[in-house]
């Protein structure tokens with residue numbers, strides 16, 4: 001796919017033909033992925049409780065501001081808080097009496113086993129999405145991911161397809177033709 005896009009950039013006249021072709025070969029597989037939602041997570045993480053406690057999105061997903069990937073928290077990050085909550089430690093409540101999802105968390109920590117969160121939002125590997133410029137342009141997480149204060153585990157709010165990216169890039173550059181050229185250029189997202 002990578003090589004294909006390099007080729008696309010050089011021979012722009014063939015693009016239209018290729019889009020049709022690629023839709024046929026890759027559209028199917030991608031479509032299947034997007035219907036399998038929400039995925040079963042190793043642990044049901046309640047966003048609503050944590051966002052309700054005023055914990056910032058960036059505390060758990062710090063990459064969103066500075067890099068391509070927002071990142072997901074490790075169990076150490078969870079435990080920095082959960083290992084100290086008065087409710088469970090002062091006085092100590094036996095782990096067997098904790099809520100089931102917190103028992104799972106305690107087991108991941110005790111066994112030093114990573115929590116393999118299942119991706120919800122994902123672009124195919126021939127697309128490069130970068131959080132940083134979007135946050136720098138003052139877009140809210142909510143614009144693309146919905147209101148997490150009302151969700152437990154993350155669900156797909158928005159079908160992630162090229163039309164969605166392009167529509168917004170067009171809408172945001174109505175007054176800036178130069179930026180529009182850049183944001184609609186194939187090579188901006190495919191390289």
Ligand code: HEC
Nearest residue numbers: 043044045046049053055073077078081082099101102105
């Ligand atoms: C900054 C502190 C903090 C961090 C970080 C944090 N939590 Fe929590 N979490 C809380 C507090 C406070 C509660 C509410 C207290 C309670 O009822 O247990 C809570 C509640 C929960 C609950 C619901 C428990 C119930 O009563 O059913 C789960 C499950 C949970 N957290 C899992 C996690 C996981 C997994 C992580 C890491 C991805 C995490 N938490 C990170 C503070 C935190």
Ligand code: HEC
Nearest residue numbers: 057061064069070071072121122123129134139140141144
């Ligand atoms: C312009 C739309 C957009 C905005 C705004 C946005 N995201 Fe995303 N987010 C995406 C897309 C698209 C993906 C899939 C990226 C991929 O597969 O590389 C994603 C993936 C993620 C992921 C999982 C994968 C990863 O990157 O680690 C997390 C977590 C996430 N976003 C959190 C956030 C948070 C927190 C904010 C706000 C600070 C935010 N996003 C703002 C579109 C957006």
Ligand code: HEC
Nearest residue numbers: 045050055056057060117118119120121141145148153154
């Ligand atoms: C205490 C930590 C914590 C906080 C605070 C938090 N999240 Fe998350 N987030 C997680 C964990 C753990 C997952 C993985 C489980 C899941 O997908 O539900 C996750 C998953 C996500 C995903 C899906 C990632 C993927 O795989 O595509 C998005 C989007 C997301 N969070 C956005 C947000 C936004 C927006 C906020 C703020 C309103 C926020 N989160 C606050 C811990 C947190």
Ligand code: HEC
Nearest residue numbers: 123127128129130133134137143164165168169172188189
């Ligand atoms: C809700 C609006 C919105 C959506 C949806 C969106 N973008 Fe963007 N995108 C922006 C804005 C605004 C900028 C920053 C423009 C600027 O430089 O001010 C941007 C910038 C970018 C850049 C950086 C361009 C550069 O300057 O090099 C890339 C790459 C990009 N977007 C890819 C994507 C992809 C891929 C998707 C879909 C998966 C997507 N965007 C969805 C609004 C959006």
Ligand code: HEC
Nearest residue numbers: 015019022023026027127161162165166183184185186189
């Ligand atoms: C703003 C980001 C962005 C720009 C600009 C962009 N694309 Fe895409 N493209 C995507 C995303 C995201 C996908 C994957 C989701 C999908 O298939 O719709 C994709 C998928 C594709 C596919 C695979 C189609 C399929 O159905 O799987 C082709 C071919 C493609 N793009 C060609 C192009 C060409 C040619 C251009 C320039 C005219 C272009 N793209 C510009 C984001 C972009």
